[in-house]
Amino acid sequence: xxxxxxxxxxxxxxxxxxxxxxxxxxxxxxxxxxxxxxxxxxxxxxxxxxxxxxxxxxxxxxxxxxxxxxxxxxxxxxxxxxxxxxxxxxxxxxxxxxxxxxxxxxxxxxxxxxxxxxxxxxxxxxxxxxxxxxxxxxxxxxxxxxxxxxxxxxxxxxxxxxxxx
Ligand SMILES: [Zn+2]
Ligand SMILES: [Zn+2]
Numbered sequence: 261x262x263x264x265x266x267x268x269x270x271x272x273x274x275x276x277x278x279x280x281x282x283x284x285x286x287x288x289x290x291x292x293x294x295x296x297x298x299x300x301x302x303x304x305x306x307x308x309x310x311x312x313x314x315x316x317x318x319x320x321x322x323x324x325x326x327x328x329x330x331x332x333x334x335x336x337x338x339x340x341x342x343x344x345x346x347x348x349x350x351x352x353x354x355x356x357x358x359x360x361x362x363x364x365x366x367x368x369x370x371x372x373x374x375x376x377x378x379x380x381x382x383x384x385x386x387x388x389x390x391x392x393x394x395x396x397x398x399x400x401x402x403x404x405x406x407x408x409x410x411x412x413x414x415x416x417x418x419x420x421x422x423x424x425x
Contacts, residue, residue, distance in 0.1 A: 291421075293420045293421045293422070293423070294422075296420055296423075297420055297422065297423045299313065300423070314332070316335070317334065317335050317336070318332040318333065318334060318335055319332065319333060319334075319335045319348060319349055320332055320333075321333050333348065334348065335347060335348060335349070336348070337410070337412035337413065338412070338413045338415065339356055339358075339410035339411055339412065339413065340411050340412065340413035340414075341356050341358040341360070341408070341410065341411055342356050342357065342358040342404065342410065344410070346410045348412075351409050351410050352409060353407070353408060353409050354407050354408075355407075355409065355410060356404075356407060356408050356409060356410045356411070357403060357404035357406075357407050358404040358406060358407075358408070359393045359395050359396065359398075359402075359404050359405055359406065360395050360405075360406050361393050361394035361395025361396070362393070362394050363383070363391050363392070363393055363394075363400055364391065364392060364393075364394060365381065365390065365391060366390060366391055366392040369389060369390055369392070371387065371389045371390030372390050383400070385401075387400075388400035388401035393405070
């Protein structure tokens with residue numbers, strides 16, 4: 261197999277050395293914020309790292325691919341309809357199963373009959389019988405009634421602990 265056919269990033273070291281395993285453990289055990297902070301500082305320092313991260317997290321915009329400096333967009337988005345992460349290159353009109361309506365409390369269902377105060381009303385796994393969707397009137401945990409493309413959520417940049425302060 262030629263190197264061109266492999267997607268793997270070539271590494272100069274044996275991946276199983278003790279210090280490499282320690283680094284991998286440290287990444288797995290770090291908080292999400294810590295990993296973001298480390299990655300942000302690595303791409304500031306190294307153009308090689310920046311290219312690698314760009315390959316993982318960005319794709320060329322389709323409508324722009326013929327121009328000389330094609331714009332790039334994020335490779336993964338969060339869908340505002342089903343709340344799942346999706347790859348923008350694999351989006352199609354039957355992939356997103358969701359409810360276009362809103363989930364609301366259903367006091368006619370009898371589920372809340374013995375509830376004495378509002379504190380006991382919680383939208384959790386056990387209480388989905390007490391909710392209904394406005395789109396299809398199915399129970400709260402029913403599988404989505406509509407299929408469509410995923411639709412990207414507007415994402416606000418979250419403040420990173422120890423970084424943006
Ligand atoms: Zn529905
Ligand atoms: Zn979706």
